[in-house]
Amino acid sequence: MTDDPRDEQLARLIADAADDVQPTDHLTEIRLRTASARRRTRWYAAGGASLLAAAAVAAVALLGNPASPTADDPGPAQDPTPTVTDPAPTPSGSASPTTPPTGAGTVTSYTIFYAGDTPRGPRLYSEVRDVPGGRDLLTALRQLETPSLDPDYRALWPAGSFASAGFDGVGADGQLSVVLADASLRDRPAGMSAADAQLAVESVIWTLQAAASAGEPLKAPVQFYLDRNPIDQVFGVPTSEALAAGSSDDVQAQMNIAFPAEGAVVSGSFIALGRNNGFEATMTWSLTDAAGTVVLDGFATAEGSGEGGLFPWRTEPIDVSGLRPGTYTFTAANDDPSGGAEGSGPDTDTRSIIVE
Amino acid sequence: MTHASTREQTVSESPSWSADEALDELYAAHWRQLVRLSVLLVRDTGTAEEVVQDAFVAMHGRWSRLREPDKALAYLRQSVVNGSRSVLRHRGVVTRHAASHLSPGSRAGGDETADAVARRDAVLEALRTLPERQREVLTLRYYLDLPEAEIATTLGISRGAVKSHASRGSATLRDLLADHLTGDL
Numbered sequence: 135m136t137d138d139p140r141d142e143q144l145a146r147l148i149a150d151a152a153d154d155v156q157p158t159d160h161l162t163e164i165r166l167r168t169a170s171a172r173r174r175t176r177w178y179a180a181g182g183a184s185l186l187a188a189a190a191v192a193a194v195a196l197l198g199n200p201a202s203p204t205a206d207d208p209g210p211a212q213d214p215t216p217t218v219t220d221p222a223p224t225p226s227g228s229a230s231p232t233t234p235p236t237g238a239g240t241v242t243s244y245t246i247f248y249a250g251d252t253p254r255g256p257r258l259y260s261e262v263r264d265v266p267g268g269r270d271l272l273t274a275l276r277q278l279e280t281p282s283l284d285p286d287y288r289a290l291w292p293a294g295s296f297a298s299a300g301f302d303g304v305g306a307d308g309q310l311s312v313v314l315a316d317a318s319l320r321d322r323p324a325g326m327s328a329a330d331a332q333l334a335v336e337s338v339i340w341t342l343q344a345a346a347s348a349g350e351p352l353k354a355p356v357q358f359y360l361d362r363n364p365i366d367q368v369f370g371v372p373t374s375e376a377l378a379a380g381s382s383d384d385v386q387a388q389m390n391i392a393f394p395a396e397g398a399v400v401s402g403s404f405i406a407l408g409r410n411n412g413f414e415a416t417m418t419w420s421l422t423d424a425a426g427t428v429v430l431d432g433f434a435t436a437e438g439s440g441e442g443g444l445f446p447w448r449t450e451p452i453d454v455s456g457l458r459p460g461t462y463t464f465t466a467a468n469d470d471p472s473g474g475a476e477g478s479g480p481d482t483d484t485r486s487i488i489v490e
Numbered sequence: 491m492t493h494a495s496t497r498e499q500t501v502s503e504s505p506s507w508s509a510d511e512a513l514d515e516l517y518a519a520h521w522r523q524l525v526r527l528s529v530l531l532v533r534d535t536g537t538a539e540e541v542v543q544d545a546f547v548a549m550h551g552r553w554s555r556l557r558e559p560d561k562a563l564a565y566l567r568q569s570v571v572n573g574s575r576s577v578l579r580h581r582g583v584v585t586r587h588a589a590s591h592l593s594p595g596s597r598a599g600g601d602e603t604a605d606a607v608a609r610r611d612a613v614l615e616a617l618r619t620l621p622e623r624q625r626e627v628l629t630l631r632y633y634l635d636l637p638e639a640e641i642a643t644t645l646g647i648s649r650g651a652v653k654s655h656a657s658r659g660s661a662t663l664r665d666l667l668a669d670h671l672t673g674d675l
Contacts, residue, residue, distance in 0.1 A: 137638045138653055141660050143671050145632040148530065150606075151613035152633050155535055157525035160543050161517050167543070168513060168550040241534060264536075401579060 163349060167437075167446075241266055244274040245344040247337040248287035249330055250387060253478035256329050257387040258337055259287050260344075262395070271299035274345030275312060278337055283396040286484060290326075290334035295319060301346055303354060309376050310342045310352070313359045314368070320360070322370035331369035339379045340386075353379070382443035388412060388481040389468050390444065401490040403451040409444035410436050412468030412480065417447050421454070422463045429457060433469075454489045461488055509553035516562055517546060523634075524570050530629045531574035533614055541577055545569035567634070568644050571626055578622070609670045616666035623647070624659030631656055 243264045250259040261284060263277050275296040281289055297315040302308050322331045339356045346352035355376035358365050366374045379385070391408040394400060410417050415438055420431040436447035454462075464487050468480035507515060521542065528538030545566050549556065556562045617625050623645070630641045631652075638656075642649045664671065 135638075135649055138656060140631060140635070141664070144628075144660060144663055144667070145635075147609070147613050147667060147670060148617075148629070148632045151610040152526040152530050154606075154610050155526050155529045155538075157522050157535065157539060157542075159521075160539055161514070161521070164513065164517065164543050164546045164550075165510075167547045168509070241536060243536060405576075 158348065240268055242269045242273075244277055245341070246274065246277040246282075247340040247344075248278075248282040248284075249290050249333045249337070250284075250287040250483075252387045252481045254481070256327070256333055257481075258333055258340060258385050259284070259387045259390050259483060260340075260392075261287070262392060269345065269348065271301065271310070271342060271345050272296060274341055275299050275338065278341055284485065285396070290330055290337060299342060301352070301354065308354050310339075310346060310354045310356045311359055312338055312342060312356060313361070314365060317360055319369065320365060320367055326369060328370070331371050333385070334369050335371045335373065335377065336380050336385045339377055343379060382411065386444060387483065388444065389417065389466055389483045391464070391466050391483045391485050394464060394485050394487045396485050397488065398485070399488045399490055400454055402455050403453045405449055405451055406464060406466065407446065407448035408466055408483065409446050410466070410468055410481075411439050411444050412436065413439065414469065415439040415445065415447075416469035417466055418469060419449060419452075419464065419466045421452070421457075422465065423457075424461055429462070430454070457489050459488075459490050461486055463487075507553075507559075509550050512553050512556075512559070512562060513546060513550045516549065516559065516566065520563060520566065521546075524566060527567070527629060527633060528570050528574045530614070530617055530633055531571065531625060532577055533618055537577055538574070541573035542566075542570055544573055564640075564644070567630075571630070571644060575622060575626070612667060612670055616663055619666065620659050620662060623651075624655045624662070627652055627655040628659045628663065 241264050243262050245260045246263050247258040247260050249256050251257075259282075261282055263283075265273055265277070267273065278289060278291045279293045279295055294315055297313040299310070299312045301310050322328070326334075335358075338358075340351075342356055343351040343353060346354070355378050357376040358368050358373040364374060366372065382388075389408070389410040389412065391406065393407050394404060398404075406419060408417075415436040416433060417436060418431065418433045420428045422428050430452060432449060432452070434447045434449045436445040438445035464485045465482055466484075467482040470480040524542045524545065525535070525538050528541045529535055532538055532541065548569050549562055549566050552565065553562065556565055617629070620628070626645055627641055630636045630644060631638070636644070638649050638652045641652045645652070647655075
């Protein structure tokens with residue numbers, strides 16, 4: 135049997151469309167995913183959302199720069215120096231100097247941090263948000279003003295909170311800035327707990343640091359401004375100085391599902407993934423039907439546990455082909471070696487999904 | 491050169507790369523093309539990069555059984571096609587939603603003519619409208635220039651099926667892209 139001849143006109147059209155795509159370099163991420171636990175620990179010690187960002191739609195690097203500034207593994211030729219931006223925050227517009235990159239259908243994924251409840255009190259959960267256009271810090275912050283996809287989380291910032299955002303440095307040496315649009319944000323509103331106020335400030339820090347890089351979060355401190363001056367407090371939380379991110383254990387839920395997204399439609403089988411920090415790196419998952427009956431369950435092992443933030447996990451393919459179509463709840467939980475006998479129970483995260 | 495025979499033996503075998511070396515070598519040689527392959531299948535560059543990253547991680551884990559660059563490349567291709575298909579099925583709703591919100595105006599032209607940008611969009615959109623198998627077969631045939639037998643192996647279908655998907659897909663694509671087939675590229 136000989137091959138049918140190719141339609142060379144079509145071949146040229148397809149090659150032309152494909153070759154217009156300029157892939158971002160991800161060798162560093164791949165190496166880190168395949169590397170020893172020791173090196174992975176360094177990477178994920180950032181506690182941020184690099185894998186989530188990479189696992190979603192990291193089409194474009196911030197400031198045209200795909201490199202992670204502190205990775206110890208030099209990838210192929212990368213320029214680790216982001217463009218220097220205007221160091222003085224401006225009261226309106228975005229200080230982020232990116233222009234939308236060329237290429238068909240650029241979409242940037244941002245990791246956005248919302249508040250949600252854990253047995254240990256409110257903590258930050260992240261969601262990946264895909265937004266058309268190039269990477270932009272203010273665009274990321276504006277996601278904090280919009281409701282989370284997962285109804286279990288809550289947005290802590292009212293609409294119109296942010297006027298601009300920027301980064302004044304080179305590499306990781308520099309300061310991220312956020313300019314608030316409303317002086318009333320200085321005080322904690324009635325109805326917001328002190329814990330949520332603290333999380334609101336942290337959510338800006340974590341979201342900005344994640345948005346500032348397509349890879350590892352940029353661990354630059356964040357200074358809050360009102361107009362051109364640093365603001366002394368935000369929601370009653372002291373902010374005179376530039377703030378570093380708090381520790382993952384204090385700030386983040388220790389279980390966070392990245393996929394499936396809330397409301398995702400699945401059929402056949404799907405792989406769930408996320409990040410956690412649980413006992414012996416174990417996570418358990420279950421799928422429950424509308425009546426609350428567990429129809430499937432299993433477990434997965436994360437790439438690490440212990441100090442240093444959250445570690446990626448992913449399940450084996452979960453076969454849902456035998457399930458009746460409908461809405462199910464996917465629950466991911468950290469392992470609880472005491473069986474609930476000690477402490478307040480493990481952190482969990484849930485997603486409603488639709489099985490077709 | 492007392493060790494010449496040993497050296498020759500080593501060289502005549504496939505390169506005895508470690509998994510890490512295989513990753514680096516294959517990444518350097520094939521990352522861009524595999525991402526582009528996936529873009530033809532899933533449309534979105536970021537999603538494609540994710541799919542291909544997963545493929546490289548899987549290849550690295552499997553290197554002790556693959557051991558040869560050709561086998562590893564075939565494995566990567568297969569992983570990319572399967573991963574792209576899986577992503578499309580599981581994220582279908584999200585992807586369609588995102589696509590409907592893409593504004594053509596956000597695609598800055600740079601030094602490209604508007605025609606070239608429109609043509610590339612049209613090609614990617616046309617591929618999206620094809621049935622899954624036709625899209626996969628055409629992409630492997632026209633972009634990677636794989637022989638039919640290798641496409642059959644990659645997709646786990648017969649050569650006859652490859653031929654029929656290619657022929658039907660080409661016909662549809664020619665209709666969809668009629669406006670772009672006459673001009674010069």
